Amino acid sequence: MTGEQIMFYLLGGGAVLASAAMLLPPMGRSPIHSAISLIVSFFFLAGLYALLSAHMLSVLQIIVYAGAVMVLFTFVIMLLNLNADELQESRITPGRIAAGILALFVFGKLATAIQLTTAGAQSVDLSDPGFANFGSVPEVGRMMYTTFLVPFELVSVLLLVAAVGAVVLAKRSMKYVDRPLPPPAGYEHPAPSDDEGGHDAHAHGGGH
Amino acid sequence: MTSIPLGHILLLAALLFGIGLAGVLTRRNILVMLMSVEVMMNAVNLTLVGFSRYNGWTEGHVLAFFIIAVAAAEAAVGLAMVLAVFRLKQTTYVDELRLLKR
Secondary structure, eight states: OOHHHHHHHHHHHHHHHHHHHHHSHHHHTSHHHHHHHHHHHHHHHHHHHHHTTOHHHHHHIIIIIIIIIHHHHHHHHHHHTOOGGGGOOOOOOHHHHHHHHHHHHHHHHHHHHHHHHOTTOOOOOTTSGGGTTTTOHHHHHHHHHTTTHHHHHHHHHHHHHHHHHHHHHHOSOOHHHHSOOOOOTTOOOSOOOHHHHTTSHHHHHHHO | OOSSOHHHHHHHHHHHHHHHHHHHHHOOBHHHHHHHHHHHHHHHHHHHHHHHHHHTOSHHHHHHHHHHHHHHHHHHHHHHHHHHHHHHHSOOBGGGOOGGGO
8 A cells, every 4th residue: 555545545534524524413413513524524625636636726625615615604604693492403304314315325326337437447647747737736727728718707707796696695684575565566555545645646636 | 657546536526425415415404505515516526636637637627626616606695595594584494494385
């Protein structure tokens, strides 16, 4: 067993354990503990990316996932201020058992497909001079700004739309929620009394 | 050459995907469900990185970058929706959101 393999199994086992801890009772009972174990899992995955020569993705994983996305998650969890009886969710129902079995079934099918198709796969040799910059920031960045320029620009539009959408959705005063809906066009208010009817434009015009 | 077998990288990714899927299907807290979706996206990214490593393709890294961007957008909008729903119903449990059932 080489050092590369030992690191792979350590990091992979850590990622699986941290992800499982996110869901299972001791840690998974409260969302904030789930979020913290998910951050740990993201760090393990960043290590795996670095091990697989994806240096830029490894850094992006830490900056974007462990940095931005999970800070968003923890902020929202703390903002919601859940009380204690909100956090109780340990009933085992037949539906949840069936869902767990379905997830296990999907994993089993994937594992079978992987076993059948990847036997004897040989990797390229990264010590080859052609792969000197494989996965580095200049190499990935160049491809991003040449071959994938249009998708890259579209992703920037997507992020803008997401930012605007998040602000609009999370705004505190949503007037369609706070106030009753306006009456539809053509709807007439039922018979106003005479003393209040003077303020109404229509009744006023009728008086002349 | 790498001494890590491709099958083991893909098996690890499949295991993470299964954990994420189990989380989405069994947990009823919308926050934990969103986190499980993030785990599933990471599993897909690991698959892309593993194949890129084996074939020497940089395209896989760029695609994984796009997936990270989409996941960030999804988290932002999803959490904003969670906030709006919580303001309306005072809950984060999807079982209690059944306005359309009546």
